[in-house]
Amino acid sequence: AxxxxxxxxxxxxxxxxxxxxxxxxxxxxxxxxxxxxLESNFVQFKEELLPKEGNKALLTFPFLHxxxxxxxxxxxxxxxxxxxxxxxxxxxxxxxxxxxxxxxxESDAKKKNKTNILPRTSIVDKIRNDFCNKQSDRxxxxxxxxxxxxxxxxxxxxxLTKLRTLLLMSFTxxxxxFEDDMRTLREKRTEPGWSFCEYFMVQEELxxxxxxxxxxxxxxxxxxxxxxxxxxxxVNFGAGDGANWLTFFCQPVRSWNGLILRKPIDMEKRELIQxxxxxxxxxxxxxxxxxxxxxxFLQRPWEVSQRALELLHNCVQELKxxxxxxxxxxxxxxxxxxxxxxxxxxxxxxxxxxxxxNVSHTVGLWSYATEKLKSLGYLCGLVSEKGPNSExxxxxxxxxxxxxxxxxxxxxxxxxPYKKLKEALSSVEAFEKxxxxxxxxxxxxxxxxxxxxxxxxxGKDLAxxxxxxxxxxxxxxxxxxxxxxxxxxxxxxLVTHTRKQLAECQKHxxxxxxxxxxxxxxxxxNHLTEDERKSFCREILDFANQxxxxxxxxxVLPMHSFAQLKTLHFDPPNAVVHVGGMLSIELTLLSQxxxxxxxxxxxxxxxxxxxxxxxxxxxxxxxxxxxxNGVISFPTEVAGFPLSRNNLPALELYEMYERSPSDNxxxxxxxxxxxxxxxxxxxxxxxxxxxxxxxxxxxGAHVLKCxxxxxxxxxxxxxxxxx
Numbered sequence: 001a002x003x004x005x006x007x008x009x010x011x012x013x014x015x016x017x018x019x020x021x022x023x024x025x026x027x028x029x030x031x032x033x034x035x036x037x038l039e040s041n042f043v044q045f046k047e048e049l050l051p052k053e054g055n056k057a058l059l060t061f062p063f064l065h066x067x068x069x070x071x072x073x074x075x076x077x078x079x080x081x082x083x084x085x086x087x088x089x090x091x092x093x094x095x096x097x098x099x100x101x102x103x104x105x106e107s108d109a110k111k112k113n114k115t116n117i118l119p120r121t122s123i124v125d126k127i128r129n130d131f132c133n134k135q136s137d138r139x140x141x142x143x144x145x146x147x148x149x150x151x152x153x154x155x156x157x158x159x160l161t162k163l164r165t166l167l168l169m170s171f172t173x174x175x176x177x178f179e180d181d182m183r184t185l186r187e188k189r190t191e192p193g194w195s196f197c198e199y200f201m202v203q204e205e206l207x208x209x210x211x212x213x214x215x216x217x218x219x220x221x222x223x224x225x226x227x228x229x230x231x232x233x234x235v236n237f238g239a240g241d242g243a244n245w246l247t248f249f250c251q252p253v254r255s256w257n258g259l260i261l262r263k264p265i266d267m268e269k270r271e272l273i274q275x276x277x278x279x280x281x282x283x284x285x286x287x288x289x290x291x292x293x294x295x296x297f298l299q300r301p302w303e304v305s306q307r308a309l310e311l312l313h314n315c316v317q318e319l320k321x322x323x324x325x326x327x328x329x330x331x332x333x334x335x336x337x338x339x340x341x342x343x344x345x346x347x348x349x350x351x352x353x354x355x356x357x358n359v360s361h362t363v364g365l366w367s368y369a370t371e372k373l374k375s376l377g378y379l380c381g382l383v384s385e386k387g388p389n390s391e392x393x394x395x396x397x398x399x400x401x402x403x404x405x406x407x408x409x410x411x412x413x414x415x416x417p418y419k420k421l422k423e424a425l426s427s428v429e430a431f432e433k434x435x436x437x438x439x440x441x442x443x444x445x446x447x448x449x450x451x452x453x454x455x456x457x458x459g460k461d462l463a464x465x466x467x468x469x470x471x472x473x474x475x476x477x478x479x480x481x482x483x484x485x486x487x488x489x490x491x492x493x494l495v496t497h498t499r500k501q502l503a504e505c506q507k508h509x510x511x512x513x514x515x516x517x518x519x520x521x522x523x524x525x526n527h528l529t530e531d532e533r534k535s536f537c538r539e540i541l542d543f544a545n546q547x548x549x550x551x552x553x554x555x556v557l558p559m560h561s562f563a564q565l566k567t568l569h570f571d572p573p574n575a576v577v578h579v580g581g582m583l584s585i586e587l588t589l590l591s592q593x594x595x596x597x598x599x600x601x602x603x604x605x606x607x608x609x610x611x612x613x614x615x616x617x618x619x620x621x622x623x624x625x626x627x628x629n630g631v632i633s634f635p636t637e638v639a640g641f642p643l644s645r646n647n648l649p650a651l652e653l654y655e656m657y658e659r660s661p662s663d664n665x666x667x668x669x670x671x672x673x674x675x676x677x678x679x680x681x682x683x684x685x686x687x688x689x690x691x692x693x694x695x696x697x698x699x700g701a702h703v704l705k706c707x708x709x710x711x712x713x714x715x716x717x718x719x720x721x722x723x
Contacts, residue, residue, distance in 0.1 A: 001045035001088045002068035006105060010068075010145055011042065017156065023164050028176050036213050038164055040064075045088070050095040058178050058205050063099060063170040064163075065092060070105040077123055085131060099170040101163070102127055102139045107146075137162070175209070182206065186229075189243075196233070196245050197276045200226055204290075211294070220294040227287055231314070238321035249280040252325035256402045258337025258417060259285050259308075261292050261345040262409045280324060281334060284315050292345065301346045302361035308342040309364045329379045329399050332372040333421060337403075339369035340417035363445040367458060370438040373424060373431075374461055382431040383468045396425050435465065453489075456482040463501060472508040479505055496527040503536070513555050516540055520561040524592030533594040541597070562597075563711065564590040565634050573630025585704065585720045591711040599711055604704040604720055651675070 022035040043049065043062070051061060067088055071081045085102065092100055104124050124141055132139045140162050143155040182202050188194055207222035233243055260266050269286040272278040278286070288311050295304050312335050319326055343365055347355060355362070377383045380399070381392030388396070400422060410416035424434040439462050446455035459478035466475035479502045486494040499522055506515040516539070522528060523537040540557075547554065559565075569586040585604065591597065652674040658667045704720035 001065065002084070002103075003070060004044065004068075006070050007042075007068045010105070010142075013145065013156070015040075015042070017160055018163065021160070021164070023168050025168060025172070027172065034215065036215065038167055039212070040167060047091050047095075050091070050097065058175070058209050061174060062097070063174060064167050065097060065100040067100070067102045068105065069102070070107060072106065072123055074123070074126075077126060082126075082130060085127070089131060099166065099173075100138060101166055102131065103142055103159070104139065105142045105145060107144055175206075178206065189229075192244070194243075194245065195276065196230065196243075197248070197273050197278070201274055207290070216294045216297045220291060220298070223287060223291050223294070227291070230283070230287075231318075234318045234321055245276075246322065248276050249278070249283060250322050250324055251279055253279060253281060253319070253327070253330055254402065255279075255404060256281065256330040256334035256337075256399075257404050257407075258334055259288060259341045260407065261289050261341050262407075263289070264293050265290070280318060280322060281315065284311060284318075285338075292342075296345075296349055301350055302358050305342060305346060305361045305365055308338070309368065312338055312368060327398065327402065329376055329395065330402055332375045332379070333399055333403065336369050336372040336376070336421055337417045339365040339372070340420060343369075344415075344417070359445045360449045360451075363442065363449065363451070363454075366438065366442045366445060367454065370435070370442050370458065371461070373421075373435055373438060374465070376425065377431050377435060380425055382425070382428050383465060385468070385470065387428050400425065432469075436462075439465075452485060456485050460498065460501070463505070467501070467505060467508075472505045476502070476505045476509065493527055496522070496525050499525070500528075500532075512543070516543060516555055517557055517561070520557050523594065524561055530594055537593050537595055537597075561592070563592055563716075564636065566590050566715070567634065568632045570630035570632075583722050585722075587718045587720065589711070589716045589718060591713055591716055593711065594713055596713065597711045599709045600707065602706045602709060602718060605702075 019037045019039045022037050024033050025036045026033045040063075045065065049060075049062065051057065065088075067085055069081055069085075071077050089100070092098075104127065124139060128136055128139050140159055141155070142159050144152045145156060146152075182199075185199055185202060189196075189199070203222050203226055207219040210216070210219035210222065233246060236242070237246055260269070266286055266289055269278065269282050269289075272282050273286060288308070291307065292304050295301065295307075316331060316335070319331065343362060346362065350358075374383075376399075379392075380396045381388030403418060403421070406416065406418045410418060413419070420434065424431050439458055443455045443458050443462075446452070446458065456478075460482050463475035463478040463482075466472070466478075479498055483495065483498045483502060486498060499518055503515060503518040503522060506518060519536040519539045523533050523540065525533065528536075543555070566588040567586075569588075571584040571586070587602075587604065653671050654674060656668075656670045656672045658669075659665060660667050702722055704722050706718050706720060709716075709718065
């Protein structure tokens with residue numbers, strides 16, 4: 001307010017000098033003080049711009065009203081300036097505005113032009129007497145502000161210090177009131193009619209203010225609190241405690257164009273939230289884009305990738321909890337585009353060396369993008385042998401329509417996520433190129449950082465892709481590598497699943513011996529269904545029948561996949577016989593086949609020892625191995641697993657509960673393994689995994705045989721006699 005021309009002449013210096021010196025900002029509730037630089041937006045005084053009662057806007061709030069005058073004439077002051085200041089103050093009082101300052105600018109040039117004037121201090125004194133009785137510091141003098149002199153500089157410094165102090169006092173006071181009002185609004189969230197979208201806009205205004213003060217950490221906290229609040233409501237909804245306002249976010253998904261991270265503020269999505277028209281994906285996208293911007297300001301790009309991966313997985317679950325209708329493939333498109341958008345945003349603010357050194361933070365996004373592109377390829381018929389049919393093509397058209405038009409900020413980028421997805425879905429060849437590029441890049445990243453299990457998992461997906469594309473030779477390499485790792489680490493279910501894939505692969509390649517060996521292991525695998533085990537068992541028996549009829553090449557398979565030797569019972573118990581005596585051996589065999597198996601012959605090769613003192617040696621051996629009445633027991637083994645797994649420590653499992661600090665209610669319950677580091681150590685040596693493909697039968701001194709037997713599933717007892 002006041003002399004507009006005077007202010008205009010001083011504004012360039014004022015706007016430049018005000019933010020130069022930092023001020024210590026002390027906040028309420030014991031929060032640590034911070035040094036901040038104040039930047040102000042000066043607006044001409046108008047009564048209609050003053051905040052109305054109940055208006056919670058903080059961004060447009062006038063924190064300090066300043067009246068500018070260079071009056072040095074008593075008469076002019078009495079007739080004009082005094083009345084003008086009085087009107088100005090009356091308007092402020094009417095709007096409960098108590099933060100103001102009167103600036104009197106004095107100039108030697110004006111003094112020379114006015115010979116008949118009172119001393120200049122008299123105008124300042126009059127203003128202080130008339131308007132600043134109780135607040136004398138609300139009137140300051142600025143001497144020769146446009147002159148380049150030490151006196152002028154001192155005057156400027158004193159004025160700027162006063163201005164910063166008053167601005168900060170007003171800002172702190174009004175910010176505290178705003179925060180109190182915001183907390184009150186938050187506490188009303190259980191009342192009917194409370195709106196999350198309205199509350200969102202209030203707390204975001206606080207975030208904007210912190211961001212303008214370059215207090216990015218405080219700004220980020222506001223968005224994190226909004227994130228946590230919304231997440232809790234979604235979880236409660238899944239538990240049957242739904243808030244009415246959540247229905248706004250349950251509308252069907254009609255657009256899946258991914259995250260937008262190249263704008264500081266996505267005004268389009270912000271407007272949807274403000275008008276309570278945003279979908280769940282709209283809200284999540286906008287919220288994350290703001291968090292991303294602040295994390296980039298804080299130079300924490302790797303946290304962006306970590307949060308992004310959590311967000312994408314959580315959104316998938318939240319859509320399920322809220323029972324939101326999502327077209328098939330839409331979520332895959334959204335996740336794929338979002339992964340690439342985050343990766344490109346990080347690449348835009350980091351150099352190549354930083355990116356290569358922090359692959360561990362970004363590889364999860366590469367892997368998730370690969371997984372979703374694979375799902376889209378299968379869904380749209382781009383991996384089938386015959387290519388996409390008309391239904392697949394229509395689905396692809398619908399998915400591309402849901403992407404909308406490409407955003408202006410990426411229209412000129414040749415490798416934008418939008419263009420990559422559109423190209424990948426355009427043809428079988430384009431999909432294969434993009435999928436293989438992503439898969440190989442992901443495997444290489446996982447391998448480079450030592451995450452071998454994850455690399456093998458992506459390799460298994462590649463193997464499945466190659467099998468569908470009739471390329472079993474390429475598939476076998478990845479399946480064998482994965483199987484070797486899973487065997488070394490004892491992942492029984494993964495071993496079973498991988499062996500099934502490998503069996504199919506070996507069958508296509510015509511690797512008969514390898515196929516039969518894998519089938520024998522699967523036939524005795526309890527992780528498969530009974531029908532699956534019978535199917536693999538019949539494959540072996542059919543092959544055996546064919547070879548018997550055609551007198552073809554014999555294939556020798558190891559016994560441990562078919563049956564396990566449980567005990568040997570000698571009679572006499574010491575297994576020592578004299579010349580002409582009888583030795584009886586009862587063999588207990590556990591058949592692992594799911595059906596009865598006709599066996600032509602079972603033979604035991606027995607080596608007799610006729611060395612001197614052999615009786616004593618035999619007795620010593622029997623004592624050492626603690627046989628009971630001539631019974632020798634054999635340890636139980638899991639077919640196809642290395643014995644070294646048996647030496648691992650037992651699982652140390654503990655129950656875990658997390659309770660709410662406020663009311664001690666149970667939030668989460670789970671089980672944790674405290675010695676996981678001991679159980680999941682990867683074996684460097686693979687020597688224990690090398691299972692011979694063939695078995696050489698040696699001729700012993702004596703062979704005990706039983707002919708034409710049927711091995712039933714489970715325990716079988718077979719007796720052999722020799723003289």
